[in-house]
Amino acid sequence: MTPAPAGPAPRARWSLRRRLVAVVLGLVLLVSVVMGTVSTVALRDSLVAQVDDRAVAAAERALRATQVGPDDGRDRQGADDRGRPGDRPRPLAVPGQDVGTVSVVVEDGTTRAQYLDTDGDLVDLDDAQVAALRAVPPDGTAHPVPLDGLGRYRAVALLTDRDDLVVTALPTTTVDATVRQYVVIEVLLVAGALLVAGLGGSVLVRRELRPLNRVAATATRVAEQPLARGEVAITARVDDRDTDPSTEVGQVGAALNRMLGHVDQALAQRQESESQVRRFVADASHELRTPLASIRGYTELVRRSPEELPADARAALARVEAEATRMSALVDDLLLLARLDAGRPLERAPVDLAALAVDAVADAHVAGPDHVWRLDLPGQADAGAPDDEVGALTVLGDDHRLRQVLGNLTSNARRHTPAGTHVTVAVRRDGADVVVSVTDDGPGVPPELRDRLFERFARGDESRNRASGSTGLGLAIARAVVTAHGGSLTCESAPGRTSFVVRVPAAADVGR
Ligand SMILES: Nc1ncnc2c1ncn2[C@@H]1O[C@H](COP(=O)(O)OP(=O)(O)O)[C@@H](O)[C@H]1O
Ligand SMILES: [Mg+2]
Structure with missing residues (x-):
């Protein structure tokens, strides 16, 4: 395997505007998600609690209907009906039972399991559904039971005084539908809120940062000025409206203005002392020319005098003249340099x-x-080259x-x-x-x-x-x-x- 690169790849940094808007969006999203989750759960719990109450009530009705045993039934109904399970009071037939209610009665080893469909007819349950319902503990409280083909249910199981099992269950389809609709509305609201926060935040931040851009533009203008040499003045300043010290950007603008003022002053002083030095060199060189010319003149005069000079004096004089000539050249060079430095215009x-x-x-x-x-x-x-x-x-x-x-x-x-x-x-x-x-x-x-x-x-x-x-x-x-x-x-x-x-x-x- 190839080794991983030494450092992390340089990541392009986001602009302040982008980051601010991203933070706002993140916060809005976080708050919305938390609020949405909590309210959805609360809504769901309260709706389920209502279903549970209804399921318990339905279970009690079913239990009462079941406990009207065969004997009581005989008393009430004709002798012909005795002993036929189909004639027993049906938990789903008692008044008050809702469409969708499921009932399982396990009595003397026989199981009757039915539910009430939307037409009010009784429909038999299949074995898997029955098994799921029989597994509900008979404690009189509602338990969640998913029924294949029918959806989710809240089931309440009760025992009759003869220890027969009566399970009654109500569907939570309306709860689920309500919660789903609620979630859809919430998601739409959050999306709208994000859109508004994103656009609004972006516009607001852009407007608030505009002064900062102007301050940066001023700094850039100064940075582009050639400051290294010559007579320079920094005249650019941040606008007054961007130097209000009560705002953060204004503080930056004011600080920049102060700095520019200092730098401008320092540059002026530097320029002044530079030209002083140049003037001094030019003046000094100029002043030295005359005495040097005299030295050369007098040396030459003595050297050419008719009186014979001793050989060493002659040699010394020649040295003096040579050195004076060299010094004149040096002084001329210095003077010329000082003049060029001062930017004296040349002949053209x-x-x-x-x-x-x-x-x-x-x-x-x-x-x-x-x-x-x-x-x-x-x-x-080639001799015939044109003159031009x-x-x-x-x-x-x-x-x-x-x-x-x-x-x-x-x-x-x-x-x-x-x-x-x-x-x-x-x-x-x-x-x-x-x-x-x-x-x-x-x-x-x-x-x-x-x-x-x-x-x-x-x-x-x-x-x-x-x-x-x-x-x-x-x-x-x-x-x-x-x-x-x-x-x-x-x-x-x-x-x-x-x-x-x-x-x-x-x-x-x-x-x-
Ligand atoms: N053609 C050249 N070949 C080699 N060295 C040179 C040449 N021209 C200039 N130099 C070097 O550059 C130095 C600076 O030159 P210059 O400024 O003319 O001063 P100067 O000639 O008075 O020494 C010289 O001292 C020499 O060492
Ligand atoms: Mg030279």
Whole structure:
């Protein structure tokens, strides 16, 4: 046998409305069944008790009729009738006996068993019926006896003073019919009650829960709002009519409103402190630029002065100048990032990314003559390519910033790969986007860096040690610039193939 599944199968939960209505229906049904059962039993018992009373009365009449023995009979009737059992007083013939009454008289070993049919005629009973009736204890109280073919009976047995047995029985057919009819009416009533309770309950619960749906809708509206970044305000609130604290739903609505107020306030504070930090970074970077420029200027001045400087002083000055230059670049990067963070609008002019790629590869050739640089433009292979093929590689944006992005990617491909590495800069149109990819066959991005490659100051250990001017800001800036153009920058890297892909919406599509 296969083992049973580990946990119970997840059961779909019923809605509150369904459960409330189900509970109401269940209660109505339970009460109806209990009441119906009790009243039916009581009715039946009382009807049977009446039949029993009548049966006892009939039995007593029958007994009296029987006890008018043959002798008394002779006195009353003619001598001709003596000794003929048929002439004996018949328990069923005495006045007052109902239609359906059954009588058995066992006298001197002979048994007479008859019942009174609807026409008033006497009909003989069969042996099985007689046997059932003779088994009734002669205690003068009514006992239930089912008679085959006649139905159910209440039978009373009595003994005459000569110890003859007289059994008289009355049918309970009318009782059964009454009870059956009563049950049918009850079932119909209960069905009606269930229908009314179900419909009424459903309508009522739906109406009562409607405010809850409105509260949920408010919560959903807020949940759909992008809250992660930027200037956000939560303006949605639960309607006043759903915030009445005297109702349960109103309490939920009021609590939700309070919570939304708190969250809104907290978001505003967060936003405020974030922009303070950004302003501080932007101001600080800006302030640092001027003194750095002075340091560089003065160093250069001293270095170029006619007086001969000692060799170590010359070396120290060169270091100061190099570090000051590096720091200027770093400060510029920080300032640019702070501005991009603040969402400063970029310039939006048509920029031909193919031309940018041509320039970037040309610069890279000069800066990294030990690498193998390739440019891959559409239509390059076949000289007769239509002009608009190149025109399709135009985007709307900031020429200077986009150059910076390509410069970052090509300088990464140069600085983080060994000499001899092949680097391909390709530009192509992909649907509504222009895609620029910078692909190298170098060792790839260090695995521990891959997840946070685009974070600020994320750089490989190697780059950190090499005094190569590596800051770890290049890719963060590149991504921020591309994102500000409505595009994306992604990286796929494995040893032997690393590809950075810039994707920016093409100009035609941007302009539309
Ligand atoms: N083409 C590449 N091949 C291998 N590693 C790279 C490549 N481009 C970037 N990296 C890794 O990503 C890090 C982050 O790059 P970047 O943000 O430009 O900072 P930086 O170049 O100043 O170190 C680099 O330090 C380097 O370890
Ligand atoms: Mg870089």
